[in-house]
Each structure stands twice: as C-alpha cells, then as structure tokens.
Amino acid sequence: MNEFEKDIIVKAGDKKSIEEFCNATWQPLYRYIYYKVQNKEEAEDIIQETYIKAISYMQKNHINMNKCMAFLKTVALNVLRDRWRKNKRKGKVINLDEVTLKEDRIEDSTENMIQREIIENALGLLNDEQRTVIELRILKGYSVADTAKAMNKKEGTVRVLQYRALQNLRKVLKKDY
Secondary structure, rough: OOOOOOEOOOOOOOOHHHHHHHHHHHHHHHHHHHHHHHOOHHHHHHHHHHHHHHHHHHHOOOOOOOOOHHHHHHHHHHHHHHHHHHHHHOOOOOOOHOOOOOHHHHHHHHHHHHHHHHHHHHHOHHHHHHHHHHHHHHHHOOOOHHHHHHOOHHHHHHHHHHHHHHHHHHHHHHHHO
16 A cells, blocks of 8 residues: 555644645645646646645545545646637737737838848849758758758758858848848
C-alpha cells in the first residue's frame, strides 16, 4: 500500500492532518495540473483552489479518502474547467480609442506597399546567391539544411552567405533609404 492508498482523514481545525494530506498529495497533483496548463503560476493557483475546495468538502462530510488522488484530480479538473469557462466568457478587451478608422487602414496598407517596394529594390542590389539565401531562409522560412540542399552548398556556407547578405542589405537600406 503506498501513501496515496492509505486512509487519510482530514479533520476540521486539525492543521496537522491537513498538512499531512497536502504533503502526501501535492507533488503528483502538481505534475498532473502542470501537464494540463503548462504554466507554473497557473498550476500553483489551481492547486491552491483545489485544496481549498477538496478539504472543505472532506471536512463537512467527514470523509476518509481512500485513493484520494482520483478525488483531487477530479476537483482540479473542475477548477480548471471553471477557469477556462470564465476566461472564455470574458472575451477580448478592446480599447475603442485605439481602434483605427478605415482611412487609417488604407494609409497603413499604402505604407506597407511602399516598404515592400523598398525592400524588393534593396534585394535587387544584392548578388544572386545573397538574394536567394535571403529569399529561402527569411522570406520562405527554410532551415539552413534545406537551403543548403536547394542551393547545392554546405550549411556553413549558407550561414556565411546569409550573414553577409544581411550585412549588405542593411548597408543598402541605410544608404539609400
């Protein structure tokens, strides 16, 4: 019989029994919750809420918890679901003062087009290999290995080409724009 399968009695007002209960169940419960939320602070908050609800229930009903981990996991899942529902209902907060008008969006798209043209012109000033490496690595998101295969080059050569291409691109953009 392991420590989770023995009877754990949580008595009202008995700090020692509550402490023993929490010490016996904290680690596996934390791992279980952390796996669900992937966030340390949120997992700790959920554990606290779980213990508050579980211990108050256990004390009111004078329950001897045999295999208490299943009970705690159920309570933890309910707490987690409540949080998700609450966050889902809140929705996204939007500050109406920051909402741009349609004309502003048109100006933004024009500005984006101008920036894109400037970058295309600057790329045109690079040699073919540098332009190709920037297109593959940055614009298309290829890995170094995939870029090396596509260009029939070694990975180290691709890294050096990319570095030099970015340096040249930076110089061109500073000089001309």
